[in-house]
Amino acid sequence: MKFIFSFIFFMLVGFSFGQSFVISPHDTAGSGEPGGSFELEVYIINQTAEQRTMLATRKNELLPDENWNTSMCFDVQCYPPYVDQVGGNIPANDSMKFSITFNTSDQPGYGEALVVFEDYGSGDKDSVLFTMETARQPVFTITYKDTTVQGIAGQDLEGSGYFHNISNDSIIAYVSRISNDIPETWSSVLCFNICLPPYLDTDSTKLGPGDSLLYKLTFFTDSVAANGSATLAFYADAGTDTVKQLFSATTTPTALEDEDPIVSGAFRLLGNYPNPFNPGTTIRYYLPKAAHVRITVFDILGKTVAQIADERQAAGYQAVYFDAKHLPSGAYFYRVQAGSWIQIRKMLLLK
Incomplete structure (x- = not known):
């Protein structure tokens, strides 16, 4: 009889000798493409025989830029990003879903938010750190045929390679000359979709899924032995990651060209x-x-x-x-x- 009375009392006070709730992690770490919204969630389990009022408070939010934010939902009730504390009632011996959504920008980054859960009645607390990382999936690769070229002074020296679309969609592919460290009497020309005049630096074209296109960087040298270099940047559409590659050229004189013509x-x-x-x-x-x-x-x-x-x-x-x-x-x-x-x-x- 005493045992039965003790058991009933234990149930009524709601497991008062232990935590009134536990958190069952479901998704607390996420990853995806920049610019998306990603929901992470846990389940709060009421371990008592009575309804519990739970509070969830967002603390220590660290986001990569001002275009990121987070918003919280308790069960089916969702709140705007500026609300830092939400709550709800969990029936006896039941559970309720809590979720936090990371709304990201179009730039890759990492964000986190610490959420503290508290039983309003008992004061029991627990916390969960939610993390989110966004990164772009590569849509192209670059192969290099010649990045270091040599020849006789006065020759045209050419570096080249291929721009490959490895995605399942069409892309706008760009090649841009971002540095041009060459002698004053040299010039360099970029060819991709077309061959550009030496004073233009960027060309672009549309590449279908799986397509590739040759690019070339030609150094037009003079008769004096020298060396020079230029850097090309490769990217696809606005906001994609950029690949950079240095191309260098060196010319050497012939026995005759090595001498002063006057001498x-x-x-x-x-x-x-x-x-x-x-x-x-x-x-x-x-x-x-x-x-x-x-x-x-x-x-x-x-x-x-x-x-x-x-x-x-x-x-x-x-x-x-x-x-x-x-x-x-x-x-x-x-x-x-x-x-x-x-x-x-x-x-x-x-x-």
Whole structure:
């Protein structure tokens, strides 16, 4: 009889010798894409034989930026983000869902919120730390064919690779030259969807799911041995992560080019600058002695499009300006002939 009375008393006071409630974690840590809303939840279990009034207070909220916020729900009743304390009644020996929603921005980040649960009647407390991390899933990869290129002074040196769309959707792919640390007499040209003039830095195009496209960065060097570099940035649509890659070029002289033309007494073609150009460029060369100079420009099919010099010139450094405003964009070659000395170089007109 005494045992039965003690058991009934124990039930009526609601397990007064222990915690009146326990928390059953369901989802307390989440992850996902930036810009989404993510609900995390726990269940509060009433361990007593009477209804309990529970309070949930949000404390120590740490969010990555002002565009993140959290909002809480107790059972089916939800509250706006500015409400820090919510509550509800849990029937005897029953449970109730509590959830907190992280509303994130379009930037990746990590946030957390500590929620303290309290039995209003008994004063029993417990707490749960909810965490949320957002990160972008990659939608593209970049492969590199040549990032370090070498050649003879005056050659065009090319770095290249592929932009791959690895997502299931079409994307707008961007390639941008974000640095261009090259000698003053060099130029670099970015080709992706099209080949850009040297003064433009960014190109973009649409890539379908699984598509790939070649990109190229060409260094147009002059006849003096030197080195230079440029950095390309790759990204897709607004807000995606950016991949950066440095491309470098080094030119070395030939035995003849390593000498001062005045000392060596040799003919020397110094190249044209700028290259690429629009609409004009200057071709420079050195004559160790007076000679009849003929400079001819022809297209990639070998057709002559201009003759810009055909005269006797004095010894020394010479320069001839070529105006190509009447010609379409494209690659051209110029041949400099001085007596028996002949040399040919390529130049690129970009309009």
